[in-house]
Amino acid sequence: MSKMIFISLPVADLGVSMRFYQALGFTNDARFTDDTAACMVWSEAIKVMLVTHDKWRTFTDRPIPPSTSSEVALNVSCDSREAVDAMNAAAAANGGTADINPVQEHGFMYGRDMADPDGHIWGAMWMDMTAMPAGGVTA
Incomplete structure (x- = not known):
């Protein structure tokens, strides 16, 4: 797996946020998009996950x-x-x-979250893309 960064942002209105990021030049990866989250791609290495407030609350x-x-x-991967x-x-x-x-354990994906000294959240994750379930998943 190559090194990548996924930036997750809680958003109040997913549609508005998706349109904003598309206007900035991001593209949507539909495999990781549903009514609770959208993957917006800047490059092969940089992805932004826009997450509704309800979905965000399942993370922390x-x-x-x-x-x-x-x-x-x-x-970070x-x-x-x-x-x-x-x-x-x-x-x-x-x-x-x-x-x-x-700890997030999903078989094909494993992750652990930590906070830096100022409380900023960092997640370290490993993923085996070859083992991802058919049809994809959302964050």
């Missing part, structure tokens, strides 16, 4: 910041499950907080 108990604040969940675990351990050993959310 942390409140969604008001629109006057800034917050994102930054997710790793080469293996072991690399995900190592990144999580390094966060805890260097002033961050490990496993701020439950």
Whole structure:
């Protein structure tokens, strides 16, 4: 799996947000889009997941910041499950907080979330695209 970054953003209106990102030059990947989330592609390595507030709340108990604040969940791809675990351990050993959310285990996809010293959310994830369920999935 090549190195990629997936930027997840909670949005109040998915359609409005999709149109905005398309106007900026992003394209939609329909395989990862439904009525709760949309994958907007900037490049092979950079994807933005627009997520409704209800869907966002299934990822974390942390409140969604008001629109006057800034917050994102930054997710980086790793080469293996072991690399995900190592990144999580390094966060805890260097002033961050490990496993701020439950470990995500989906067979073909594995992830662990951590917070940096300022509370910004980072997710380390590994995915085997060859094992992804037919028809795709959403975030």
